[in-house]
Structures are given as C-alpha cells and as structure tokens.
Amino acid sequence: MRRGVGEYAAVALPLLAALALAPLVYSNELLLFNFIMFLILAQGLNAIYGFTGYLPFGYVGFFGAGAYGFALAVMHLDASPLLAMACAGVAALALGVVLTPLLRLSGAYFAIANLAAAQAVYQVISNPALQDITKGPYGVTLSSVFAPALSYGVALGILAATLALVAWLRNARLGLALQAIREDPVSAAMAGVAVVRGRTIAWLLSALIAGLAGGVFAWHISVFYPETAFDLSFSIFAIVFTLFGGAATQLGPILGVLLLYGLYNVIGITVPQYFQLIYGVLIVLLVLFLPDGLASLATRRGFRVP
Amino acid sequence: MSPEPLLRVERLGKRFGGFRALDGVSFHIDRGEVLGLVGPNGSGKTTCINVISGLYAPDEGNVLFAGRSVGGRKPHLLARSLINRTFQSPRPFLSLTVRENVEIAATYGRASTAAPAVDVVLERLGLAAEAARRAEDLNSAHQKLLDLARALATGPRLLLVDEIAAGLNPAELLLMADRLRALAAEGMALLVVEHLMGFLERVTDRVIVMNAGREIFDGRLAEAVRDTEVVRVFLGGAAHGG
Numbered sequence: 112m113r114r115g116v117g118e119y120a121a122v123a124l125p126l127l128a129a130l131a132l133a134p135l136v137y138s139n140e141l142l143l144f145n146f147i148m149f150l151i152l153a154q155g156l157n158a159i160y161g162f163t164g165y166l167p168f169g170y171v172g173f174f175g176a177g178a179y180g181f182a183l184a185v186m187h188l189d190a191s192p193l194l195a196m197a198c199a200g201v202a203a204l205a206l207g208v209v210l211t212p213l214l215r216l217s218g219a220y221f222a223i224a225n226l227a228a229a230q231a232v233y234q235v236i237s238n239p240a241l242q243d244i245t246k247g248p249y250g251v252t253l254s255s256v257f258a259p260a261l262s263y264g265v266a267l268g269i270l271a272a273t274l275a276l277v278a279w280l281r282n283a284r285l286g287l288a289l290q291a292i293r294e295d296p297v298s299a300a301m302a303g304v305a306v307v308r309g310r311t312i313a314w315l316l317s318a319l320i321a322g323l324a325g326g327v328f329a330w331h332i333s334v335f336y337p338e339t340a341f342d343l344s345f346s347i348f349a350i351v352f353t354l355f356g357g358a359a360t361q362l363g364p365i366l367g368v369l370l371l372y373g374l375y376n377v378i379g380i381t382v383p384q385y386f387q388l389i390y391g392v393l394i395v396l397l398v399l400f401l402p403d404g405l406a407s408l409a410t411r412r413g414f415r416v417p
Numbered sequence: 418m419s420p421e422p423l424l425r426v427e428r429l430g431k432r433f434g435g436f437r438a439l440d441g442v443s444f445h446i447d448r449g450e451v452l453g454l455v456g457p458n459g460s461g462k463t464t465c466i467n468v469i470s471g472l473y474a475p476d477e478g479n480v481l482f483a484g485r486s487v488g489g490r491k492p493h494l495l496a497r498s499l500i501n502r503t504f505q506s507p508r509p510f511l512s513l514t515v516r517e518n519v520e521i522a523a524t525y526g527r528a529s530t531a532a533p534a535v536d537v538v539l540e541r542l543g544l545a546a547e548a549a550r551r552a553e554d555l556n557s558a559h560q561k562l563l564d565l566a567r568a569l570a571t572g573p574r575l576l577l578v579d580e581i582a583a584g585l586n587p588a589e590l591l592l593m594a595d596r597l598r599a600l601a602a603e604g605m606a607l608l609v610v611e612h613l614m615g616f617l618e619r620v621t622d623r624v625i626v627m628n629a630g631r632e633i634f635d636g637r638l639a640e641a642v643r644d645t646e647v648v649r650v651f652l653g654g655a656a657h658g659g
C-alpha cells in the first residue's frame with residue numbers, strides 16, 4: 112500500500128499538464144473547468160468515503176456553502192478573489208464543524224441526515240427573507256471579480272493540492288489509521304487509534320475541499336442561483352464517479368470522472384434519455400459485479416493502484 | 418493486604434436495557450498471572466472483557482488498573498495504557514496486509530518503549546511468512562493469531578483473551594497454550610475466557626466461573642469441577658442445549 116511519490120506524480124502531473132494546456136487547443140473552456148471541478152469533488156468525497164466509509168449524500172452542501180462563502184465575501188466585504196476563496200473554505204469548514212455530530216450516525220442514517228442538512232442550508236440561503244444578505248432565490252452576480260483564466264488556474268491549483276492530499280493520506284500514518292477505522296472501528300480503537308478524531312479530520316478535510324471547489328466555481332461562472340450551487344447532481348456525480356473508478360485510491364476517482372463525465376458529455380447532452388439508461392445500467396452492474404470500482408480490476412490481479 | 422494487583426475489578430455491573438449482563442462481578446489478576454474465566458453461553462464473559470477493554474462503560478462498580486480507576490475510559494486510551502485484548506471472532510483489518518494490521522497497533526497503540534517491534538511479534542507468532550498477505554486471505558486460525566499479534570504489538574501488561582482456542586486443531590492448541598504461558602512468564606497478566614477445559618488446564622489452575630452475569634466460583638480449576646453449583650450450571654446448560 113505504501114509507495115513512492117513517483118507513482119502518484121505519474122498520474123497527477125500528466126493530468127494537470129493536460130488540463131493546463133487544453134484551453135489552448137480546445138475552446139469549450141467551461142467544460143474543461145467542469146472536469147476540474149468534478150475531479151476535485153470526487154477526490155474530496157474520496158477523502159471521507161474512501162478513507163472512512165461514510166457516504167455523504169449531502170456533500171453538495173459544502174460545495175454550496177463554499178460558493179456562497181465566496182459570493183458573500185465579494186458582495187459584502189468587497190474581498191479580493193483570493194480572500195473570498197479563503198472565506199469559501201472557512202464557510203465549508205464551519206458547516207463541517209456544525210455537522211460533525213452526524214458522524215455518530217451510521218450507514219443510511221448518516222447519508223439521509225447529511226442530505227437533510229444540505230437541504231436545510233439551501234433553504235436558508237434561498238429564503239427571500241434573506242434577500243439583503245444572500246440575494247435569496249434571485250441569485251448572485253459577481254461580475255466585478257470575473258476572471259476566467261485566473262480562476263481556471265486557481266481551480267487547477269486546488270486540484271493539484273487535493274491530489275497531493277489524497278496521495279499523502281494513502282501513505283501517511285493518518286491514512287493507515289483512517290483505513291483501519293473504515294475496516295473496523297472497534298479493532299482500530301483497540302489498536303490505539305483515536306477513532307472519533309480520525310473521522311473528524313477526514314470529514315473536515317473533505318468539507319474544505321468541496322468548499323474550495325464551490326468557491327472557485329462561484330468565481331469562474333460568477334452568475335449563479337442557489338439551486339445551481341446546491342444542485343443535488345453534484346453529490347450524485349461525485350459519488351458515482353468515485354465509486355465507479357474505485358474509492359480509497361487516487362487513480363480511481365480520476366478514471367471515474369474522465370470516463371463517466373466524458374461519456375455524459377458525449378451522449379448525455381445530445382440524447383439524454385440514452386445517457387440515463389446507460390448510467391443506470393452501469394451503476395447496477397457496478398454494484399453487482401464491481402463494488403470496489405474499476406481500480407479493483409487491477410488490484411485483484413495483484414497490481415498496485417496509486 | 419498484599420501489594421495492589423495489576424487488575425482489580427470491583428462489583429462490576431452492566432445492563433443492556435433491563436437485562437443484567439454483569440451483576441456484581443469482582444476479581445483480581447496479578448502480574449504474571451493467568452486467570453481463567455468460564456461459564457455457559459451468554460453468562461457475560463465477553464461483556465466482562467468488553468467493559469475492561471473500554472468498549473462499554475460499566476453501569477456499576479469499577480475497574481482498577483495498577484491501582485488507578487480506568488472504568489469507562491475510551492478503548493484507544495486503554496490500549497495506550499497497556500490493556501489489550503483479542504476478539505471471540507477475530508476482527509482483523511481485512512483488506513490490509515498482516516504486516517499493516519500489526520503496524521497500526523505498533524504505531525498508535527504503543528504505550529511503552531518495551532513494546533516489541535512488528536517483526537518480532539510476527540516472528541514470535543509464526544506469522545512472518547504471511548506478512549505480505551491480506552488478512553482476508555488468512556484461514557481462521559491465522560486470523561486469530563493476527564488478532565493476538567495486533568494486541569501484542571501494543572506491548573500490553575494486561576491481555577484479555579476471548580475463546581482463542583475454539584476452532585484450533587490439536588497441534589495449534591498446544592502451541593497456543595505454550596504461547597500464552599510464555600507471555601505470563603514474561604510478567605504479563607492474562608484473563609483467558611475459554612470453553613475448552615483441556616486448553617485452560619494447560620495455561621492456568623485459577624478460574625472464576627460465571628453464570629447469568631454473576632460470579633459463582635473463584636478458585637482452583639480442579640476444585641471448580643467438583644463444585645456443586647458449577648456442576649449444576651454446566652449440566653443444566655448442557656441439558657437445555659441438548
């Protein structure tokens with residue numbers, strides 16, 4: 112399981128380079144940006160699901176909190192984009208802290224409670240009564256900070272940091288402890304691992320990553336509505352991409368995003384009905400035959416997957 | 418009274434809803450001593466280990482370790498303060514390798530510099546050849562050893578062993594008994610829950626007998642088998658079971 116920096120870099124660097132150069136040759140920059148965002152979200156979800164086993168269906172809550180953290184900082188504090196990005200991270204972290212007690216729930220209860228929490232945040236932000244603060248359901252416009260090239264670069268930077276974090280989690284002491292917690296929390300405790308603390312750290316890291324993704328999303332598109340930032344598809348996509356590729360690895364979620372989001376953009380946009388069919392069949396097949404994702408095809412044959 | 422024993426359990430009580438799984442259990446174990454714990458199914462043996470190892474907080478009574486009250490402390494803190502255990506059905510980290518399983522305990526649970534190195538533990542329990550295999554690929558006898566290896570890697574002074582002999586073949590039984598005796602000879606205190614009397618005889622002659630959450634006997638194993646209440650409980654249990 113432990114391996115050198117090289118194997119992770121061999122995956123991450125070409126990916127980052129390709130995404131950095133792609134806008135020069137490919138004009139649909141928003142699509143490229145969405146790829147980056149889903150790559151970040153899938154790795155962020157990986158940090159909590161892959162390393163602790165909690166499946167947060169309300170993951171989009173952190174994304175939305177980040178988007179609005181960014182927007183509120185720009186609108187009310189006149190913050191620079193980078194300061195606003197920090198506010199996005201802080202907003203998501205704060206939500207993560209508030210929701211930490213959810214970690215006491217298990218399985219489906221956690222998933223449902225987390226989903227409900229994300230909905231609650233959405234309801235508050237989109238409430239017309241808060242129009243003066245959040246612009247309520249009417250959405251925000253952040254044209255003063257609009258900077259597509261710069262925000263694209265920052266998104267790439269966040270992706271790089273996220274990939275490094277997951278690589279570190281797989282190698283560090285903490286990563287091994289988190290995996291132990293995921294396998295068996297009782298045994299982990301008897302091995303001396305502080306179970307609650309480990310889960311909390313993974314949870315907050317995961318929240319922070321989604322918050323930064325939300326922040327840079329807000330910055331990049333600069334005009335959005337609460338239902339955009341809290342769109343449940345963000346959760347679903349991040350979960351499906353991660354599961355499809357293989358959680359608890361760095362490569363798995365990357366494969367998941369590239370293949371499935373790629374497929375979505377090839378088929379889904381022109382003939383969405385086929386896409387939903389393919390998607391549905393894929394998920395069923397996956398759960399039945401490949402619960403640990405594509406990466407497990409390799410690990411089962413004795414290959415190591417970074 | 419003689420110097421404070423390593424473990425002293427005082428009037429321990431544990432309820433699940435209205436059901437008393439432990440009801441006023443008291444005993445002590447000295448350094449280097451092996452105490453057997455026997456009783457019919459459901460008599461509270463595992464619950465007793467669960468309370469001492471911190472998985473459950475006691476509802477009544479107390480657990481004193483080296484003279485200090487540790488009842489209700491979190492299990493990872495107890496692991497780091499030299500109390501560890503094995504599980505009735507082994508609970509290794511299935512998708513991790515044998516070495517990683519032991520490494521985690523050595524990294525996080527190591528309380529003293531006296532804790533043995535990972536390789537030493539693997540070697541000692543005959544798991545060195547399995548070090549690179551995933552725990553899920555081990556047979557159940559090896560999984561039991563891995564449970565034990567993980568506990569030993571933290572360097573415990575008190576080891577709670579829950580039915581480690583069940584399912585072992587005769588040769589493995591003898592070897593396991595030798596291993597437990599060797600640990601005691603090094604000064605470790607052991608609480609050994611066991612159904613197999615032949616195995617227990619090989620590791621200790623002092624037992625307590627539990628029935629329905631209560632302690633009904635504390636003394637020599639040879640005397641326990643002649644004690645009328647003990648005999649009644651076991652024969653009664655057997656009669657119900659058969």
Ligand SMILES: Nc1ncnc2c1ncn2[C@@H]1O[C@H](COP(=O)(O)OP(=O)(O)OP(=O)(O)O)[C@@H](O)[C@H]1O
Nearest residue numbers: 433437438456457458459460461462463464465505
């Ligand atoms: N977490 C729990 N919740 C509810 N009841 C429990 C729990 N743990 C144990 N019990 C009950 O407490 C009683 C004692 O269980 P325990 O596992 O301690 O028995 P045991 O002596 O170890 O039995 P065995 O020989 O079968 O392992 C049983 O009736 C069991 O059903």
Ligand SMILES: [Mg+2]
Nearest residue numbers: 462463464505
């Ligand atoms: Mg038991």
